[in-house]
Amino acid sequence: MDKVIKDGTEMTIGVDLGDKWSRLCVLDEHGEVCEEGRIATTTDAMRKRFSTEAPCRVVIEVGTHSPWVQRLLQELGHEVITAHT
Numbered sequence: 026m027d028k029v030i031k032d033g034t035e036m037t038i039g040v041d042l043g044d045k046w047s048r049l050c051v052l053d054e055h056g057e058v059c060e061e062g063r064i065a066t067t068t069d070a071m072r073k074r075f076s077t078e079a080p081c082r083v084v085i086e087v088g089t090h091s092p093w094v095q096r097l098l099q100e101l102g103h104e105v106i107t108a109h110t
Contacts, residue, residue, distance in 0.1 A: 036081040042066060042090045049074075066090055068097060075101050086110045 035054040040047050043066055051060040064070050071094060075083070080102040085091050087109050095105045 036079075038078075038081060038083045040064075040083060040085045040094070042086055042088050042094060044089070047090075066094075068093070071097055072101070075103060078103070080104070082106065084108055 036059075037052045039050045039052070041049075045066060047064050047066045049060075049062055049064055050058060053059050064074050075098055078101075082104045083098050084106045085094055085098075085108070087107055091107050095107055098105045
């Protein structure tokens with residue numbers, strides 16, 4: 026995969042999708058945790074959080090919300106990997 030650069034570093038964001046709330050973890054190019062948090066599992070909340078993020082790799086799990094989350098994140102320019110957990 027091509028590296029995705031944000032301010033000179035490769036960033037990967039993992040999102041554990043839940044029905045009401047999702048957890049996210051941002052890793053730098055060394056796999057070090059830069060940020061952890063919680064986000065509402067809604068279109069508005071996801072758009073607000075990820076529309077200001079430079080294009081990066083986002084890993085989500087397969088589930089009820091993964092189809093619309095994947096489409097939204099791709100529309101915002103992110104590389105989305107949907108994984109079976």
